[in-house]
Amino acid sequence: MPDSARSTHSPTDVALAFDGLSVGYGDRVILRDVDMQVRRGQVVAIMGGSGSGKTTLLRAATGQLPPQAGRALVLGEDIGQASGDRLFDLRKRMGVLFQQGALFTDLDVYENVAFPLREHTSMTEQEILERVLSKLDAVGLKAAAFLRTSEISGGMARRVALARAVVLEPELILYDEPFAGLDPISMGVTAQLIRTMTDRLGCASVLITHDVQESFHITDQVYLLGRGTVVAGGTPAELSASQDPFVHQFLHGEPDGPVAFQYPETPAYQAWLERQRRMR
Numbered sequence: 340m341p342d343s344a345r346s347t348h349s350p351t352d353v354a355l356a357f358d359g360l361s362v363g364y365g366d367r368v369i370l371r372d373v374d375m376q377v378r379r380g381q382v383v384a385i386m387g388g389s390g391s392g393k394t395t396l397l398r399a400a401t402g403q404l405p406p407q408a409g410r411a412l413v414l415g416e417d418i419g420q421a422s423g424d425r426l427f428d429l430r431k432r433m434g435v436l437f438q439q440g441a442l443f444t445d446l447d448v449y450e451n452v453a454f455p456l457r458e459h460t461s462m463t464e465q466e467i468l469e470r471v472l473s474k475l476d477a478v479g480l481k482a483a484a485f486l487r488t489s490e491i492s493g494g495m496a497r498r499v500a501l502a503r504a505v506v507l508e509p510e511l512i513l514y515d516e517p518f519a520g521l522d523p524i525s526m527g528v529t530a531q532l533i534r535t536m537t538d539r540l541g542c543a544s545v546l547i548t549h550d551v552q553e554s555f556h557i558t559d560q561v562y563l564l565g566r567g568t569v570v571a572g573g574t575p576a577e578l579s580a581s582q583d584p585f586v587h588q589f590l591h592g593e594p595d596g597p598v599a600f601q602y603p604e605t606p607a608y609q610a611w612l613e614r615q616r617r618m619r
């Protein structure tokens with residue numbers, strides 16, 4: 340096929356790829372040389388200690404944070420280079436569940452989930468009703484459709500936000516800490532839901548999580564961030580068998596080892612400390 344005949348949206352098996360990516364804030368590099376691939380049909384977890392750069396990586400994947408080097412390819416397109424309509428189209432094909440997946444407080448549960456359909460599609464009211472109820476059913480909240488957001492619990496709100504993130508049936512779904520604040524049953528149900536939804540939609544799911552137990556049950560690949568880069572990557576079984584002290588310490592939650600607990604002392608901290616000392 341000649342290049343000119345190829346659609347820019349040509350089907351690609353890789354939904355998300357980081358290619359020699361460095362990303363950070365201003366001059367500060369948070370992660371460097373990140374190489375990662377997530378294929379359609381896969382659930383992939385990105386793990387790492389607090390401050391290791393998980394959310395920063397997610398921001399690179401959504402195009403919120405431009406790479407300092409390398410590329411973030413979303414559905415075959417370099418999201419760092421996309422702007423305007425192209426970026427809008429790309430974002431329509433991705434679902435993002437942010438950590439603070441805030442719902443619109445002036446809308447009821449049903450309208451919260453219907454919102455992306457009204458914004459991005461020309462579906463009829465009947466089609467919207469069917470789609471919204473099926474997504475609410477998947478998160479166990481069909482019968483809560485009529486409730487106001489003030490009438491649901493925090494855990495329920497997260498499940499509604501999940502239904503809203505997948506209502507457009509995206510090709511790539513990014514979840515920032517999907518298990519945070521959920522009780523053990525909801526956690527297990529949510530993990531299974533992410534797996535089933537990925538299998539059913541044939542999409543790719545990327546989870547940012549601390550939760551080794553839940554995520555190892557449902558993931559195909561796990562990447563571990565540390566020391567400003569990817570320290571390990573593999574299947575849950577491969578990581579569980581790893582002798583690497585960093586991987587071992589992280590997976591077993593051991594207090595001593597190479598995983599840094601202390602936030603690193605940067606020149607910015609030293610300058611701040613110097614100013615404090617001079618002021619006192």
Ligand SMILES: Nc1ncnc2c1ncn2[C@@H]1O[C@H](COP(=O)(O)OP(=O)(O)OP(=O)(O)O)[C@@H](O)[C@H]1O
Nearest residue numbers: 364367369387388389390391392393394395396549
């Ligand atoms: N907007 C920002 N501006 C400057 N630095 C930031 C910003 N957001 C995060 N950082 C820094 O980037 C580093 C990585 O933060 P990030 O939020 O990506 O970590 P994380 O792995 O998601 O942590 P956690 O698990 O605690 O949520 C931290 O040192 C943090 O201070």
